[in-house]
Amino acid sequence: MSSQPYRLYYDRMTSAFVPHVMLEEMGVDYELVHIDTGVDAHETEEFRAINPNMLIPTLGLPDGRTFGENGAQLVMLGDLHPESGMVPRIGDEDRPAFLQWLFAIATTGHTTIRRYSYPEEYSTRYDAQDSVSEAAYRQLTRFYSVLDGVISGEPWFLPRGFGPLDIYTILILIPFEGDALADILDTRPSLARLHAATHARPTVERLWNFYFGADA
Structure with a gap:
């Protein structure tokens, strides 16, 4: 190259x-x-x-x-x-799980946070926007529970250690902060550990502040 x-x-x-x-x-x-x-x-x-x-x-x-x-x-x-070592190679035992959950996060998690945060993009009726957000919230909380059940690295998503699934997972929690985030994480211990460990990485926290901090 x-x-x-x-x-x-x-x-x-x-x-x-x-x-x-x-x-x-x-x-x-x-x-x-x-x-x-x-x-x-x-x-x-x-x-x-x-x-x-x-x-x-x-x-x-x-x-x-x-x-x-x-x-x-x-x-x-x-x-x-x-x-x-961040992405399993073709033939690695955890390659199928990596691909499955990467694309689940992209297609279910990421698209649903957009419906939750920007309901006006998903309905031509103003009076339907609250319903769009409510339905998206239910889908998100169900998906967070699914992720909590398949995280296997303690604290990372995969046993191989920190990687793209951890980065992408904390992104799809972005609509929630404070008490709302605590409510989600309190009943999903594996997701909570992943969230805390990923945010504790200096690179992650620096770039999180760059993209989403008060001055963003």
């Missing part, structure tokens, strides 16, 4: 947090490209050429190819850098 660095097209308050932590933890060279979604910079023709889906985050590979979707980015980074 080329010696050019990875390029992470990001904005704060987005899930670019997930591949950003991965890049930092793997210790690979990368550069950040800020795309200001507040002024719809992700909807320009210039950015459409980089990611036709016009979504953040987008990851640029050292050879110049670019692509989106958190799950795909995490798998690609791990496969390109197997020495990091």
Whole structure:
């Protein structure tokens, strides 16, 4: 591969947090490209050429190819850098579980927090938005319980140790804080341990504050 660095097209308050932590933890060279979604910079023709889906985050590979979707980015980074040990290799015993729960988090967890947080995007009727959020909340709490039952690394998601599933799992808890978060974690001990251990990592906490802190 080329010696050019990875390029992470990001904005704060987005899930670019997930591949950003991965890049930092793997210790690979990368550069950040800020795309200001507040002024719809992700909807320009210039950015459409980089990611036709016009979504953040987008990851640029050292050879110049670019692509989106958190799950795909995490798998690609791990496969390109197997020495990091963060993603099970093809043939590893825990590869199937890794892929199953990575894509469950992406398709069930991540999409449902959007329905919960932005119900106006999922209904054309203003009077239906509360119902959209309520249904999303029920689906999220059920999914959190499912995750609590399959976390097997104590405290990490997989026994191999800290990895992408841990990073992505704390992201899908982001709609909740304070008492609301405590209510979710109090009855899900494995999820609570994963949440605490992941946030205790210096890289995670630094980037969490960068993306979601008071100044984000």
